[in-house]
Amino acid sequence: MPERSKDIVFKNARLVLPDTVIHGALLVRDGLIADITAGSTEVDGVDCDGDWLIPGLVELHTDHLEVHYAPRPGVRWNPLAAVQAHDAQITASGITTVFDALRVGMDEDARITAADMRLLADAIEEGQSRGRLRADHFIHLRCEVSGGDIMSGVRLFETDPRFRLASLMDHTPGQRQFVSLAAYKLYYQGKTGMSDEEFNIYASKRQAQAAQWSDMNRKAIAALCKERGIVLASHDDATLEHVSEAIGFNTLVAEFPTTLEAARASHDAGMKVLMGAPNVVRGGSHSGNVSARDLAAEGVLDILSSDYIPFSLLQAAFQLTESIEGLSVNQAINMVTKSPAEAVGLTDRGAIEVGRRGDVVRVHLEGDVPLVRSVWREGQRVS
Numbered sequence: 001m002p003e004r005s006k007d008i009v010f011k012n013a014r015l016v017l018p019d020t021v022i023h024g025a026l027l028v029r030d031g032l033i034a035d036i037t038a039g040s041t042e043v044d045g046v047d048c049d050g051d052w053l054i055p056g057l058v059e060l061h062t063d064h065l066e067v068h069y070a071p072r073p074g075v076r077w078n079p080l081a082a083v084q085a086h087d088a089q090i091t092a093s094g095i096t097t098v099f100d101a102l103r104v105g106m107d108e109d110a111r112i113t114a115a116d117m118r119l120l121a122d123a124i125e126e127g128q129s130r131g132r133l134r135a136d137h138f139i140h141l142r143c144e145v146s147g148g149d150i151m152s153g154v155r156l157f158e159t160d161p162r163f164r165l166a167s168l169m170d171h172t173p174g175q176r177q178f179v180s181l182a183a184y185k186l187y188y189q190g191k192t193g194m195s196d197e198e199f200n201i202y203a204s205k206r207q208a209q210a211a212q213w214s215d216m217n218r219k220a221i222a223a224l225c226k227e228r229g230i231v232l233a234s235h236d237d238a239t240l241e242h243v244s245e246a247i248g249f250n251t252l253v254a255e256f257p258t259t260l261e262a263a264r265a266s267h268d269a270g271m272k273v274l275m276g277a278p279n280v281v282r283g284g285s286h287s288g289n290v291s292a293r294d295l296a297a298e299g300v301l302d303i304l305s306s307d308y309i310p311f312s313l314l315q316a317a318f319q320l321t322e323s324i325e326g327l328s329v330n331q332a333i334n335m336v337t338k339s340p341a342e343a344v345g346l347t348d349r350g351a352i353e354v355g356r357r358g359d360v361v362r363v364h365l366e367g368d369v370p371l372v373r374s375v376w377r378e379g380q381r382v383s
Contacts, residue, residue, distance in 0.1 A: 148212070
């Protein structure tokens with residue numbers, strides 16, 4: 001990133017603070033927020049013309065990078081070019097801090113390998129160290145615990161300082177995200193073109209692998225995360241038993257719970273409940289699970305993630321304020337800024353507060369789809 005500017009003033013803006021919204025001005029000095037002033041000012045600066053000024057978005061779970069690296073079956077793009085393309089789209093969506101979700105624990109039909117994921121992690125490090133990336137990038141390992149090769153994949157990352165978050169995933173048919181085998185069959189046959197016979201063989205094999213590996217791998221990865229201070233997330237919890245297991249692993253983030261029961265129990269236990277922003281934008285889960293809007297209405301939704309559509313993060317935050325009675329703009333924006341940042345220990349960003357990083361996004365709102373006018377990271381314009 002280019003050298004930080006010394007002083008930048010944003011004026012005539014609707015400033016979204018953690019607890020309220022004010023019309024005023026913001027001073028960023030040496031990359032940090034130095035002053036917040038209500039009302040008008042005659043000082044020269046960026047005239048926001050009444051637009052929203054919100055903190056830079058913090059994304060904890062996006063697997064969008066894979067789309068740029070493996071855009072077609074058998075095609076592998078240059079890793080650094082893929083990372084830069086991903087970074088450009090992320091930043092243009094208002095995201096200034098991103099946890100790129102790289103998966104380990106592959107099944108036999110996976111188009112990519114753990115070695116591919118390591119190549120992408122190396123490209124992230126190269127892009128960051130050479131100032132080629134606009135957003136601040138970290139690594140989130142998506143750990144498919146039913147995979148027999150998962151621990152060899154994890155070992156490729158265990159000493160990487162950008163590895164800050166791990167999720168324990170299990171997409172075995174018949175449980176968690178895919179309790180309904182019929183829904184899983186519809187999803188997977190549509191994705192792969194398998195015949196009924198081929199699908200039945202595949203599903204049985206996946207279930208056998210899970211019986212052999214899942215419990216062992218969950219415990220091993222949870223122990224590694226505890227030892228290294230890596231934030232642990234559960235994934236697709238559906239039952240109270242799932243939540244109880246997550247509590248026992250000192251889990252801090254509950255990703256995509258599939259039922260209201262699991263979401264409420266996770267929230268009550270002190271975990272931050274994370275749901276997909278596409279779920280909000282679409283009005284429901286593509287797998288037929290609990291709606292993120294319903295969790296917001298029940299007061300048990302803490303964090304949104306763009307998952308597979310980067311722009312959905314900003315879009316969903318503003319949509320929630322329209323669809324959930326009593327949910328303020330600042331509360332919704334906290335779900336994509338302050339709450340995710342603090343869930344992973346990044347207390348230096350995620351809010352328009354004096355002393356935090358000058359990561360801000362100017363947003364124009366007209367109609368259903370917000371427009372990102374400009375993005376600043378540590379006082380430097382990046383989009």
